[in-house]
Amino acid sequence: MHASEAQEPAESPAVLLQEVERLRRTTRSAGRHWWFPLTLFGVLVLLAAPLYVTVVTDDTDVITYEIVSPLVLAFGGMFATYPVATAVYWFAALIVGFVGSGLWYRRQGQRLGLRRPVLAFVVTGLALTLGLVVLQQVPFVDIPLFWLTARGTVATVVIALALLVLARLERSAALAWISVAFLGVAVLVSTYNVENLLFRMGIPSGAWAGTVAVVLPGLVLVVSGLVARSRSAAASKAPVAP
Amino acid sequence: MNHPTRSLSEVVHQRHRLGILTIAREVDRVEFQYLREALELTAGNLSRHLTVLEDAGLVAIDKGYAGKRPRTWVRITSDGRDALAAELRALQELLDGARTPQAAPAAAPAPGA
Numbered sequence: 001m002h003a004s005e006a007q008e009p010a011e012s013p014a015v016l017l018q019e020v021e022r023l024r025r026t027t028r029s030a031g032r033h034w035w036f037p038l039t040l041f042g043v044l045v046l047l048a049a050p051l052y053v054t055v056v057t058d059d060t061d062v063i064t065y066e067i068v069s070p071l072v073l074a075f076g077g078m079f080a081t082y083p084v085a086t087a088v089y090w091f092a093a094l095i096v097g098f099v100g101s102g103l104w105y106r107r108q109g110q111r112l113g114l115r116r117p118v119l120a121f122v123v124t125g126l127a128l129t130l131g132l133v134v135l136q137q138v139p140f141v142d143i144p145l146f147w148l149t150a151r152g153t154v155a156t157v158v159i160a161l162a163l164l165v166l167a168r169l170e171r172s173a174a175l176a177w178i179s180v181a182f183l184g185v186a187v188l189v190s191t192y193n194v195e196n197l198l199f200r201m202g203i204p205s206g207a208w209a210g211t212v213a214v215v216l217p218g219l220v221l222v223v224s225g226l227v228a229r230s231r232s233a234a235a236s237k238a239p240v241a242p
Numbered sequence: 243m244n245h246p247t248r249s250l251s252e253v254v255h256q257r258h259r260l261g262i263l264t265i266a267r268e269v270d271r272v273e274f275q276y277l278r279e280a281l282e283l284t285a286g287n288l289s290r291h292l293t294v295l296e297d298a299g300l301v302a303i304d305k306g307y308a309g310k311r312p313r314t315w316v317r318i319t320s321d322g323r324d325a326l327a328a329e330l331r332a333l334q335e336l337l338d339g340a341r342t343p344q345a346a347p348a349a350a351p352a353p354g355a
């Protein structure tokens with residue numbers, strides 16, 4: 001039965017505030033889909049692993065002469081085995097990831113009747129992707145950027161920064177913590193040769209060792225995304241206290 | 243000093259309109275059907291509440307289609323955000339004011355103690 005306005009009893013502030021809190025919690029959990037961008041980007045990062053398998057070759061000039069365009073400088077890195085392929089992959093993967101996430105949110109918004117303000121997340125991600133390429137042509141800016149781009153994994157930093165924006169838009173503390181942790185991993189693999197960690201742990205290094213730089217951040221995203229998805233599914237099945 | 247009840251808005255201080263603004267505040271846009279189900283209102287009742295809020299400039303209403311289905315989307319305005327925040331502040335002040343006089347008897351020793 002639906003109560004009309006005239007029949008409604010005057011309700012106490014405590015009851016009204018409880019109702020506001022209940023609606024707020026229900027709406028936040030109903031429209032929250034950030035597990036999807038986490039999982040999508042995690043899969044895209046993991047798929048880059050074959051590009052990081054080390055190939056021993058005497059023809060080192062091949063690598064030197066391939067690094068010519070701003071795109072390759074931004075996403076290919078100086079130490080990548082296949083700088084051009086790595087740069088093209090990351091550029092395409094970032095666009096697919098951000099546009100795909102935006103379309104996912106839009107579709108879910110239509111289905112549920114709740115549209116979340118995620119446009120800033122998509123725009124931030126695409127702007128950082130394009131901005132990084134453009135900045136490679138700006139004198140004096142490209143030099144400090146080299147610190148992040150040299151290892152060909154700066155795309156993970158772009159993803160982490162955009163996820164921080166998404167955490168703000170979703171008002172999710174959990175996503176903010178995941179994004180900060182992922183940013184830490186992304187900066188680590190972009191500025192430090194993580195193969196050294198394997199060496200220190202006594203794990204024998206091989207041609208595959210370079211893949212740790214993307215497998216590690218990729219797993220962080222995929223595992224976080226899948227855990228978030230299962231928690232989101234459990235929350236949507238749980239009865240909401242009136 | 244103003245009594246908190248003077249801060250209550252006639253437009254917002256109504257359970258369902260407070261609910262509409264609360265839900266709309268959490269998202270970019272919310273669809274009519276979602277509001278109906280979340281607030282357990284009839285279409286007519288919800289329309290009336292939305293008209294009151296729209297006339298006061300607290301929400302904006304966009305009508306469109308999803309395929310062939312008509313869809314009505316509700317978006318909170320910046321005035322709506324301010325009005326909701328003011329209402330919640332006033333309710334909290336009222337609640338705090340109501341709790342204060344009850345604290346004294348609770349602190350008194352229980353009989354026989």
